[in-house]
Amino acid sequence: MEKALLVSIQIKTDKHHWRIEDISSELEELAVSSGVQVIENVICICDKATANYLIGKGKLEEISVIASEDAVDTIIFSHDLSGTQQRNLEEALGRKTIDRTQLILDIFSRRAKSPEGKMQVELALLQYLLPRLAGKGIMLSRLGGGIGTRGPGETKLEVDRRQVRKRISKLKDDLEAFRSHRLTTRKKRKGNNLPLVVLVGYTSSGKSTLLNRLTDAAQTTSENLFTTLDPLSKSLQMPNGQNIIFSDTVGFLHELPHHLIDAFKATLEEVRDADLLIHVLDVADQRIHQHNQSVQSVLDDLGLKDKPVLVALNKIDLIPDRSWLEVCKNNFPNSILLSAKTGENTKALIDSIENYFSSLMLSLKIIIPHGRMELVDFFYRQAKVDKIDYLQRGISISLRISRELFSKINKDKEIKIIY
Numbered sequence: 195m196e197k198a199l200l201v202s203i204q205i206k207t208d209k210h211h212w213r214i215e216d217i218s219s220e221l222e223e224l225a226v227s228s229g230v231q232v233i234e235n236v237i238c239i240c241d242k243a244t245a246n247y248l249i250g251k252g253k254l255e256e257i258s259v260i261a262s263e264d265a266v267d268t269i270i271f272s273h274d275l276s277g278t279q280q281r282n283l284e285e286a287l288g289r290k291t292i293d294r295t296q297l298i299l300d301i302f303s304r305r306a307k308s309p310e311g312k313m314q315v316e317l318a319l320l321q322y323l324l325p326r327l328a329g330k331g332i333m334l335s336r337l338g339g340g341i342g343t344r345g346p347g348e349t350k351l352e353v354d355r356r357q358v359r360k361r362i363s364k365l366k367d368d369l370e371a372f373r374s375h376r377l378t379t380r381k382k383r384k385g386n387n388l389p390l391v392v393l394v395g396y397t398s399s400g401k402s403t404l405l406n407r408l409t410d411a412a413q414t415t416s417e418n419l420f421t422t423l424d425p426l427s428k429s430l431q432m433p434n435g436q437n438i439i440f441s442d443t444v445g446f447l448h449e450l451p452h453h454l455i456d457a458f459k460a461t462l463e464e465v466r467d468a469d470l471l472i473h474v475l476d477v478a479d480q481r482i483h484q485h486n487q488s489v490q491s492v493l494d495d496l497g498l499k500d501k502p503v504l505v506a507l508n509k510i511d512l513i514p515d516r517s518w519l520e521v522c523k524n525n526f527p528n529s530i531l532l533s534a535k536t537g538e539n540t541k542a543l544i545d546s547i548e549n550y551f552s553s554l555m556l557s558l559k560i561i562i563p564h565g566r567m568e569l570v571d572f573f574y575r576q577a578k579v580d581k582i583d584y585l586q587r588g589i590s591i592s593l594r595i596s597r598e599l600f601s602k603i604n605k606d607k608e609i610k611i612i613y
């Protein structure tokens with residue numbers, strides 16, 4: 195197993211910084227998720243970044259000693275490194291040195307399964323590498339393989355700049371083709387008029403576990419970060435009979451590398467269509483407020499700040515102190531305490547979702563001709579039917595429907611709207 199030494203860095207001049215404990219625990223989770231063995235996590239608080247090595251000479255010396263004593267293979271910095279800093283550090287430490295972005299890209303490379311997912315990761319990886327390719331081709335062999343040097347799937351990383359540019363533009367074209375295909379699927383779904391609920395949240399908050407709990411999806415879940423890269427949609431019939439589509443998404447992360455956000459924007463487009471977001475937050479994680487902020491800022495980036503949201507405060511089974519949970523609930527408006535794992539209180543979430551959609555519905559009485567029996571079935575599936583009477587002049591239906599569905603039936607000349 196590859197042995198890694200972690201260097202958790204806080205630079206006092208950086209504007210938005212996390213507490214150093216949070217930076218270091220997250221770096222450790224990321225490193226473990228990438229499959230390396232963590233030897234030590236060195237904390238480094240600097241007044242300012244230096245252009246050549248990022249950190250000061252004294253700290254560099256300390257890291258160098260630990261790396262040699264413990265025969266470390268790789269050094270992982272929690273802070274992004276410029277191409278120059280990375281080269282200098284590798285030279286000074288005599289070891290492969292990578293930064294947080296490379297570590298995250300590495301995890302994504304390992305997880306990507308679908309052709310689209312693989313392309314998105316490769317695109318992000320190449321865009322990250324391009325400005326770092328020194329002269330005509332970086333010597334990837336210099337890095338000695340392993341973490342931070344993998345490409346997704348079978349694709350061999352091209353190392354010539356010109357070729358990298360060509361590959362980037364090919365990947366963009368291919369991804370665009372996936373995007374238009376996805377657009378067709380989205381249009382089809384919109385035509386179905388089924389409401390869409392999208393689960394969003396920090397990585398490992400329990401989105402996929404919740405999707406599995408609510409529907410019969412069989413999404414893979416694990417304590418590793420970024421388990422889900424490919425979104426999955428499943429429909430669920432609510433207790434009132436209404437069908438709703440639920441979608442899982444890729445997890446968010448504090449300062450997610452922007453190339454990755456760009457690459458995954460297409461996948462996240464689905465979130466734009468959401469009628470309701472369920473923001474899954476892990477209550478058992480000390481960093482809950484930081485996670486919340488990170489998710490808000492990604493939603494903001496994606497232009498989704500104004501979507502209606504229900505907050506699922508997940509993993510309550512891990513918190514024995516119920517009064518603490520109540521306080522936590524008061525901190526988040528529209529929140530429900532639950533456990534996706536044990537199923538505790540997930541019914542309350544279903545009820546809230548149902549209430550939300552019911553509140554958007556219009557009550558209506560209509561009469562349809564006997565020759566349009568298929569509409570009865572349609573309304574049973576797409577609306578909430580309260581009463582049906584078979585009259586001589588037609589079938590009278592009292593029902594509650596969404597605004598979209600109302601506009602649709604309003605155009606059907608054979609449907610008579612009574613009130």
Ligand SMILES: Nc1nc2c(ncn2[C@@H]2O[C@H](COP(=O)(O)OP(=O)(O)OP(=O)(O)O)[C@@H](O)[C@H]2O)c(=O)[nH]1
Pocket residue numbers: 395396397398399400401402403404414415416417418419420421422423444445446508509510511512532533534535536
């Ligand atoms: N104790 C407890 N563990 C949970 C609960 N929900 C999820 N987990 C665990 O948390 C870990 C992450 O769950 P996932 O469902 O994979 O999380 P996710 O949000 O889909 O994560 P990514 O796909 O990586 O972004 C897994 O080990 C789950 O078993 C819960 O309610 N209680």
Ligand SMILES: [Mg+2]
Pocket residue numbers: 401402403414415421422442
């Ligand atoms: Mg998941």
